Each structure stands twice: as structure tokens, then as C-alpha cells.
Amino acid sequence: MVDIAESNLLGSSPQFAHVIAQIRRIAKFDVTVLIGGETGTGKELGARAVHYLSARASRPFIAVNCGALADSLVESELFGHERGAFTDARQASPGLVSEAEGGTLFLDEIDTLSPKAQASLLRFLQDGTYRRVGGTQTRSTDVRLIAASNANLDELVKARQFRRDLLYRLKVMPLVMPPLRERGGDVVELAESFLTRLNRQYGAQTSSKRFDPSFLSALQRYSWPGNVRELEHFVQREYLMCEGALIQGGPPQDLAAPPVGAGDDAAFKQAKARAIADFERSYVASAMARARGNITQAARMAGQDRSAFSKLVSKYRLASVAGQEQDSGE
Incomplete structure (x- = not known):
């Protein structure tokens, strides 16, 4: 029986055992991961398993549902903002990227990001630096990014709904969670x-x-x-x-x-x-x-x-x- 207690993943089928073996190997390498699979297959559990089996296990695991973020607030939520950067910014906020320092940032439903948010994320992935909204200081952080989607991102790229260069940056190490009917x-x-x-x-x-x-x-x-x-x-x-x-x-x-x-x-x-x-x-x-x-x-x-x-x-x-x-x- 394959059982990763840290992430509540359970299964003995050959299909699932193969995925667990992939997770254990991926966890050893500090690279960006893109997790695919149907709704309900356990993509976040897979992301948590990668994190808790990696050298970053003692550091934060920050999960973000991109579909729940308003387009106007995506950059502020991810990268933070300075006081007065916009109407409701009564105080400065470090952002989720900063909160995940040394650990893992998990971006679920990555396909829901707007073109503007995709561009901001691409810049961050290219050199690991960012600026808070309303700020001028360039900051850097040590964060591992894991993204997930139940959509076919390759098809979204063809439909010009998702950036091809961003997909390449995310798909360094792909992982697909199998549907239950195949397990x-x-x-x-x-x-x-x-x-x-x-x-x-x-x-x-x-x-x-x-x-x-x-x-x-x-x-x-x-x-x-x-x-x-x-x-x-x-x-x-x-x-x-x-x-x-x-x-x-x-x-x-x-x-x-x-x-x-x-x-x-x-x-x-x-x-x-x-x-x-x-x-x-x-x-x-x-x-x-x-x-x-x-x-x-x-x-x-x-x-x-x-x-x-x-x-x-x-x-x-x-x-x-x-x-x-x-x-x-x-």
C-alpha cells in the first residue's frame, strides 16, 4: 500500500503508485511543478506531498485559489502593496509570496489568471524578483512555485487564453493526478x-x-x-x-x-x-x-x-x- 501520511494520499493501484513515485522524485528537485488532473483528484494534496517530502518541509506552504482572486487584487495579494497604493490600502501588506519565504507557494486554478496577472507572474518566475504594488524597491525571495489546473493549458494556449511562455515556465516538472475511475x-x-x-x-x-x-x-x-x-x-x-x-x-x-x-x-x-x-x-x-x-x-x-x-x-x-x-x- 502506498501511503503518504503527511499529505493524506492513499492508494495501492499501479496507476496511483506511479504518481506517488513521481511525487517522491519531484520533491528532491527544487523546480517549478505543474499539476494537472480532473476536479476532485487531489491536486492540492499532491502539491502538499511535494512540499512536505522536500527540503522545504519545515517552511510555509501557502495555498492560493486564483479563481477566487479579483483581477484588480491579484498582484496585491501575491506581491503585496505599500500603504496608500490604492483606496483601501490603509497599511502595507507583504503579500503571499513574502509569506511563503523559504517554502512553497501553491497556485490553484492557474488558468483563471487574467493576461495582466499572467504577465506579472511570468516576470517573477524569470528572475525571482518583484515589486509591491505602489512600491519602487525590487525585492527577491526564495520560494518554490507549484501550480495546478483542471483545464487543458495547451488548448488554452492555442486559443490565446493563456501565455505560451508562462506555460513553459510552469511546466518544468509536470505531474498528472489520475481520475478515480482508473484507480x-x-x-x-x-x-x-x-x-x-x-x-x-x-x-x-x-x-x-x-x-x-x-x-x-x-x-x-x-x-x-x-x-x-x-x-x-x-x-x-x-x-x-x-x-x-x-x-x-x-x-x-x-x-x-x-x-x-x-x-x-x-x-x-x-x-x-x-x-x-x-x-x-x-x-x-x-x-x-x-x-x-x-x-x-x-x-x-x-x-x-x-x-x-x-x-x-x-x-x-x-x-x-x-x-x-x-x-x-x-
Whole structure:
């Protein structure tokens, strides 16, 4: 089993073992890294692993979501500003590059940077120097840059939406995090890891839980378009909604059913059934939450017969002990 505890990366599949081997090697060399991969594959975890396995491990790891930065503030956030540099600059700020001194600066969603911000970053990468907004002093810093994107930067370069020279500067050491659907048995390994964590977190509030084998088999049949993040959230939701000690029955129909094929009548019926199941589960869960687990009250709010509503609650395993106790008195 491949396990980098420092960065919470876990997996035993050959595809993931190859990535871990790359991370360990990349960490030895103090160069810029560009991490690619779909949403939810763990790009920031990969960046943290590179940092904590490198000689910079004792220094700061500063993560920045470029997509969350306003274009007018990108340079100020990264390189800092002097007092009075702009309207709200009531005091000087060192900037994130300065905060990462000696460590690693991780720029996620690098593809969202504007042309102006791309030019500023390119200048910094070329010689390691920068100026604060509103300042005249040229500063230098010792920072390792790791960038990440779930977009195809080569295609963005062709579309003239990303600078080719910046891509060359970033792509010194490329790393691609594989999608979960290509990692085989890692789905079960990750799910078990999430379950262990949840049992520790909620052990005082509920009894420890375990997976039914059929549930794990169903997890492996799903493609997980949201990757590890989607799996983690799904396991957490099923854990919290499960009343007993055994999480069973498999994922809901939208996860367990085979993929839809164009022009296939059977596939259309399956897609319709999944959509209905999705709606029912979401609506019933919302009603139960608003009624604090009281089935009678939830049914009344939904305008449904209590018996029929109760069957939906049981179908999607949404009943709560608290709700059953409240109902017993009515």
C-alpha cells in the first residue's frame, strides 16, 4: 500500500503508485511543478506531498485559489502593496509570496489568471524578483512555485487564453493526478479510510459503523466523475444517514445504474428512474430535516399521506431514531 501520511494520499493501484513515485522524485528537485488532473483528484494534496517530502518541509506552504482572486487584487495579494497604493490600502501588506519565504507557494486554478496577472507572474518566475504594488524597491525571495489546473493549458494556449511562455515556465516538472475511475481497488481503500475517520469523529454520538460487502461492490461499479472528493462526501452522507451499525444496500440508483447510451430506450427508462429517485431522496431528506426527524410532520409539510411518506423514508434509509421517538407519541 502506498501511503503518504503527511499529505493524506492513499492508494495501492499501479496507476496511483506511479504518481506517488513521481511525487517522491519531484520533491528532491527544487523546480517549478505543474499539476494537472480532473476536479476532485487531489491536486492540492499532491502539491502538499511535494512540499512536505522536500527540503522545504519545515517552511510555509501557502495555498492560493486564483479563481477566487479579483483581477484588480491579484498582484496585491501575491506581491503585496505599500500603504496608500490604492483606496483601501490603509497599511502595507507583504503579500503571499513574502509569506511563503523559504517554502512553497501553491497556485490553484492557474488558468483563471487574467493576461495582466499572467504577465506579472511570468516576470517573477524569470528572475525571482518583484515589486509591491505602489512600491519602487525590487525585492527577491526564495520560494518554490507549484501550480495546478483542471483545464487543458495547451488548448488554452492555442486559443490565446493563456501565455505560451508562462506555460513553459510552469511546466518544468509536470505531474498528472489520475481520475478515480482508473484507480481500481483504491475506491474501497479510500472508502474504508473515510469510514475510519468518521467513526473517530462521530464515535461519541453514534455507534461505530461498517460497510456491507454489497455496498463496497456498488461503489466500485460507479465512475465517480467528481473523483475522490465526491466519494468522500458520499461516504460521509451515507454514514450520517445510516441508523444501524451496517451501511448497506449500495449507493442510490443514480450511482448504481449503468451509464446511459444514446438512442437506447432501456437507457432512457433507467435515466428517468434515476431522476425520479434523485428527486424523491432529496425532497424527503429536506422535509425530514425541516421537521427535525418527525415523519408525521414531514408528511404533512409535503402534503403526503403519512403511510406513503413513511415508505419513502424507509426506502431511502432516511429515518432517524429521534424522529421515530417523536412520532411514537402522536
